Amino acid sequence: MKSFLFNLKKTTTNLNYIHRSINNNNRLLLFPINNISSNNNKLGISSSNNICINFNIKNKRFYSNKMNLSEDEWRVKLSPAQFKVLREKGTERPDSGEYNKHYEKxxxxxxxxxxxxxxxxxxxxxxxxxxxxxxxxxxxxxxxxxxxxxxxxxxxxxxxxxxxxxxxxxxxxxxxxxxxxxxxxxxxxxxxxxxx
Structure with a gap:
């Protein structure tokens, strides 16, 4: 499992960079920050080079988001049920999904x-x-x-x-x-x- 450590760095008066250190191979990646937001135990960081990382602070799970959408934008784009599964990592009930027994080409x-x-x-x-x-x-x-x-x-x-x-x-x-x-x-x- 990759372990990620994030630290914020100030270069002037603004938060401009985030350091991402991947512990298992000691690489350090640096990229500029456009926006930092937090909401309901979540921290979102977006970058000018189409990198957006969202952290679920409560259970320390994360995912990348190359589409660079905020969680509020995802809520508008997806139905509440889709948001629960796709963005909050939920699970639909077994035998309830439309594609379970779907075999069209x-x-x-x-x-x-x-x-x-x-x-x-x-x-x-x-x-x-x-x-x-x-x-x-x-x-x-x-x-x-x-x-x-x-x-x-x-x-x-x-x-x-x-x-x-x-x-x-x-x-x-x-x-x-x-x-x-x-x-x-x-x-x-x-x-x-x-x-x-």
Whole structure:
């Protein structure tokens, strides 16, 4: 797991830079800050080079946001149910999502930013109650260790373009698929585009 340490630095009278130190390889990245905001135990920092990082201070989880939208802007863009899952990392009830038993040919995109994430050819029936894919479109997802359930380590999957929460990926479950992994995805995190 990557561990991040953030410090703010003043260069003149304004907060101009943020230092990001990645502990496991001692790299230091520096980028200019445009805006810092806090709201409901969350800290948001946005930059002029399309980097926006949002921290959930309460449980110390974070995600990147290359779309550079504030949490208030996400609330306007998404429905309350979408916001709960995509931005606050919630989970929809099993067997409740529209794509759980959906097998039309096409591509499943991120519901927040419309980036392509999964192909229908990779979808399979796992019986878990959520859409399952054995693979994703290369480079479409970010993976993060998810410590939210003590004693049950999981790997969270997020859209690489906007940082929105998709679900989790599990390995070694021995499904009859070409790759022994299951991307367990919330339907509400997806937007389907039919193959013409």
């Amino acid at each position: 096409g591509v499943y995109n991120c519901a927040a930013c419309d980036a392509p994430l999964f192909k229908s050819d990779h979808k399979f029936s796992s019986g878990c109650g959520w859409p399952s894919f054995y693979d994703s479109i290369p480079g479409a997802l970010e993976l993060h260790e998810d410590p939210s359930l003590p004693g049950r380590p999981r790997t969270e999957i997020c859209c690489k373009n906007c940082g929105s929460h998709m679900g989790h990926v599990f390995k070694g479950e021995r499904f009859n698929t070409p790759i022994d992994q299951r991307h367990c995805v919330n339907s509400i995190s997806l937007k389907f585009h039919s193959e013409k």
